[in-house]
Each structure stands twice: as structure tokens, then as C-alpha cells.
Amino acid sequence: MAGRYESNRIPPPERSRRHALRRAPLPAATKLTEPDRQPQDPGLRRVIRCAACAASVTSEDQAIAVDHGHTHTFPNPHGLVFTIRCFATATGCLTHGAATPEFSWFAGYRWRLALCRECLTHLGWQYLGNGDAFFGLIVAKLRSET
Numbered sequence: 455m456a457g458r459y460e461s462n463r464i465p466p467p468e469r470s471r472r473h474a475l476r477r478a479p480l481p482a483a484t485k486l487t488e489p490d491r492q493p494q495d496p497g498l499r500r501v502i503r504c505a506a507c508a509a510s511v512t513s514e515d516q517a518i519a520v521d522h523g524h525t526h527t528f529p530n531p532h533g534l535v536f537t538i539r540c541f542a543t544a545t546g547c548l549t550h551g552a553a554t555p556e557f558s559w560f561a562g563y564r565w566r567l568a569l570c571r572e573c574l575t576h577l578g579w580q581y582l583g584n585g586d587a588f589f590g591l592i593v594a595k596l597r598s599e600t
Contacts, residue, residue: 499514499515502598503599504575504577507575508597509570511546511596512541516544518542519540521560525537525538526559537594538579538591539590539593540589551566554566563583566579568580
């Protein structure tokens with residue numbers, strides 16, 4: 455007999471979704487900072503690309519820390535779990551839809567969809583706060599190269 459949930463696209467039962475949301479509390483405040491990184495060769499710029507079409511989305515030099523971390527893992531209200539990386543800009547993304555505060559993973563921020571500018575794959579979300587914005591991009595939808 456196959457596993458209970460063979461795909462992460464099949465929503466788990468309501469009880470599991472509620473449990474996942476309780477385990478991942480929302481941060482009380484959001485602070486944008488540069489992440490702690492090892493010095494890199496300034497001649498090498500690591501490009502972050504869409505895994506579906508290889509279009510350039512952003513670069514490692516745009517990486518930022520939000521709520522004391524550059525990488526975060528959160529469940530959505532349907533129980534799907536996303537690991538995202540935060541970037542100050544993502545010029546290879548188009549944003550779609552009106553920004554909403556509902557189910558935001560970052561307190562004080564509204565979100566809207568971020569899609570690949572070339573193939574329209576959902577890459578993550580743009581977060582809009584009071585006077586600032588950043589992108590939370592899904593790790594599984596990205597690849598990086600020098």
C-alpha cells in the first residue's frame with residue numbers, strides 16, 4: 455500500500471494543518487538585515503535562476519536576513535510547507551495580485567505572488583511593509599550558479 459500522502463500537493467487532514475500552523479509561530483516583528491556570509495571573491499557573482507527555465511531571477515548579493523535569518527520554513531494554511539530564502543530585489547520576478555495581510559509569514563507585511571518573468575512559474579512572494587519590500591523565494595524553485 456502506498457504512503458498516506460504520496461505528493462506534497464495533496465492537502466493533509468484539517469487536524470494536521472492546524473498542528474503544522476501551531477508549530478510554526480509567526481514572528482512578532484520583522485527586521486531586515488544583511489545575512490552573515492563568508493567573504494566571497496568579488497569577481498564571482500552567484501546568479502540565482504528559475505529552476506524551470508534557467509532565467510536569471512536575482513543574485514546572492516541581494517540576499518538579506520529577515521527576522522534574524524535568510525532562510526525560513528513555514529506551512530501555509532493548506533498544510534503545504536515551503537522553505538524560502540529572502541532577497542532585497544528579484545528583477546527576474548513579476549508580481550501578481552493585490553497585496554494581502556492574510557496568513558502573512560512576516561508580521562506587519564502584506565504579500566503578493568512572485569512569478570518568473572520568463573515562464574510564469576510561481577517562485578515565491580513579494581512582501582510589502584511600511585516603506586520597504588523584499589522577496590521570499592521558494593528554495594525548491596531556484597538554482598544558483600557562478
